[in-house]
Amino acid sequence: MTALPSHPPIVGNPVSLESSPTMSCIWRDENETAAFAQRLARLPALRSAYLELHGDLGAGKTTFVRHLLRSLGVAGRIKSPTYAVVEPHETPDGLSIWHFDFYRFSDPREWEDAGFRDLFAAPGLKLAEWPEKAAPVLPPADLILTMAVLPSEARSVNLRASTPLGLELMEGLRS
Incomplete structure (x- = not known):
C-alpha cells in the first residue's frame, strides 16, 4: 500500500498543544x-466544527453522536457508519452533518476517491469515530473527545480544543 502525503489543514488553525485547554467530565448514565x-x-460554533471521537469499542462514541444528532433535530434512523465509512444527515434548518467511522479505513487513496477531502472542506458539522485510522489525511480537529468506560459503567470524557473554534466550543460548554 502506498501512503499518500498528508495535506495542509482544511479546517481551522491548530492551537499549540502546550496551551491546548482541556476539560473533563463523567457521564454516569445515558441521560x-x-x-x-x-x-x-x-x-x-458547532455548526461548522470538526469533532474527533476517541475511545475503545463500547466507549459510547456512537451513542453520543446519536444524542447530538437528535439534539440538533435530526429525525429518522441514525446508524453507525462502520461499513459505509460516512453517513450524511441534515437538520430541519438545513445544517449538513457528516458522521464518519474510520474503523475499517485502511487505504489512504480511499480519502480522495470517496471525496472525503471535499466533505471536510464543505460547510457543516463533521464527526469522526476512529480518526486515528485516517490521521495522516484528516484536518486538525476543533474539539477532541476521548471516552473511556469506568468500572461503574459510567463514561469518563476528556475534551481538548485544538483550534480557535474548539476553544470557542469549550468556553461555551463551561458557561
Missing part, C-alpha cells in the same frame, strides 16, 4: 450523555 449533547448542540 447525562444526552444532557451534554444538548448543551453542545446549543452552541452556534
